[in-house]
Amino acid sequence: MNSIGSPDSSIPPEVWEEAEMRDALVAREVSAVYRLLRRHGVSQRQIAAMTGQSQSEVSEILKGRQVMAYDVLVRIAGGLGVPRGYMGLAYDDVTAVRVAGSKEVTEPEEEDESMKRRQFLAHAAAVTVGANVLGIAEPGSWVAHAAQTPAPHRIGMTDVRQIEAATKALRALDYRYGGGACRDAVVAQLSWGRQMLGSTASDQVKQKLHIALADLHSLAGWTSHDIGLHDAARTHFGKALELAKEGGNEQLVANVLYRMGRVYIHTKAPDEALKMLQLGQIAAQESGSELAVAVICANQAWAYAMMGHKDMAMQLVGRTRDEWQRAQGKEVEDWVRFFGETDVYGMIGTVHTVLAQGEHPEHTKFAIPALTRCIDLYGEEMTRSKTFGLSLLATNHLLDGDVDHGAKLGRTAIDLASDLKSVRAKDRMEPLQIEAAKRRNSSDARDLAEIIAKFRGPNTLTG
Incomplete structure (x- = not known):
């Protein structure tokens, strides 16, 4: 009878049912999967033969190299006999x-x-x-x-x-x-x-x-x-x-509606966004979660700012702060837990930036400190959000007349965004591109406008 460690054996199905193995498969931690197989007596040579990898590749993965490519994950699952749904x-x-x-x-x-x-x-x-x-x-x-x-x-x-x-x-x-x-x-x-x-x-x-x-x-x-x-x-x-x-789950209903509202904000349809967010507010209030209400209010403020309704936007910014403060120390579910102090600063800065780009340029004095605080709090795990924040902050500095610093921040934003697989990251550079293009008498601003145009691709605004 073949043992699990023999060259022509297969891996018993019950191996994939072990709790530690299931956790590794779900997270697609191939290095952990290989280590667990080694505990079961499966050699590096056998893993290599089953997965079609070289022994050196298997060794690198065992040492912690991540496997991200979808086709490689499929090949590994198929070779080892892992139920694909587990991964x-x-x-x-x-x-x-x-x-x-x-x-x-x-x-x-x-x-x-x-x-x-x-x-x-x-x-x-x-x-x-x-x-x-x-x-x-x-x-x-x-x-x-x-x-x-x-x-x-x-x-x-x-x-x-x-x-x-x-x-x-x-x-x-x-x-x-x-x-x-x-x-x-x-x-x-x-x-x-x-x-x-x-x-x-x-x-x-x-x-x-x-x-x-x-x-x-x-x-x-x-x-x-x-x-x-x-x-x-x-x-x-x-x-x-x-x-x-x-x-x-009303909190999740509210979260889904907030995200759909954001789609409409991004596509410059604030009136449609407000309709989604108003439905979201019904669900958020029904859930009894102040944090869910805060998320909705912050995004309603953004939509109103886009429509030029300063008073409504500011009223909702104030309510965002109040609801967020009331939520502190309370148990919340995963879909609203993301809305922490960093996001509150980010949303406040965003609303003030939109107003500053419109008929209220004085709002840069509120946007700049909020966005600066937000960017300082973001870590590498939030690269996309940090990119958005930097772009907004750079826009405010241009509006405020600090062109050199604005251009420097803008280039940093582009550097971060270049590594993202995100169309939205390109779209969110448009306001910065517009403001840079308006200041072509400055070589820094002119260079920034051209860099953004190249980054965003053909048929984008160049000034």
Whole structure:
């Protein structure tokens, strides 16, 4: 009989069910997976033979080298016999191709955008006020249809925790490297996880599964938005709303609506954003979470500032501070925990910047200290947010007449943004490009405008 350490043996399925192994697989920590296999007597040579890697590659991974490439992860899973869903991978090569090339990743041009927005708003309103829309056959033409994959017949809380852990790990990649670094993996995880809705499970597991999948759909929507796939974002946010409502989690409903509002803010549709955020406020207040309300108020302030309504924007900034302060020391859920002191400063600085770019240039004196504090608090794990903050701060210094310092900050922002896989990072440079182009009599400003134009690509403003 072959032992696990013999050259022609396979790895017993129960190895993949061990708690420590499942955690490593969910996080895609291949080095940890290989170390655990070594404990089971699997040699480096056997791992190399199974995965098609050289022994030196296996040795480097055992020493901590990360494996990020999707095709390499698929090859490792296939060679070792890991159930692909345990790593958030598409079920097979055919499914992987279908997921990567599915209809949701394109932006159809034949339908009027305003019609899609109205349809989504109607759907969001129905979900928010309690309509049972989960499983509707034809929820609207804003929905695209992704490929489906097989799933276990029966699931337990371990399977739900796997989805939660994968979502957390993928969200960290999004924050640090941009949506383009992880969106395919998010969609692949969904192609596995969505099918668990048809699996047998206890009522408690089912409820937790709805919430976990809602959060994963929300991440899919956010990463889609970050790379400019707004139809796909709308699809995922719509599904996230349904699942969050079915799971009875109003804080998550509010979070999804806030994120959809941000899509409209980014696409310069503040009136549409306010409609989403007003629905989000209903859910946030229903949840009883002051922090969820603070998130909504901050983004409403941004939308009002875009519309030139200074008084409303300032009123909502004040309420943001008040609600955030009241939330301190209270237990909050993951989807609102992100909104800490750094984000409060960032949102305040953003609102004042928008007003300063409009008819209230004096607001630079409020924007600059808030953004400076925000940037000082951001770590490397929040590279994209830090990039946005630097761009806004540079814009304020240009508006304030400090062109040399503004140009220096702008170049730093571009350097950080260049490493991101994010269309949004390019779009958010537009205000800085506009202000730099207005000051072409300064060589620093002129150079900055040209650098941004090159970074953002053809057909962008050059002055």
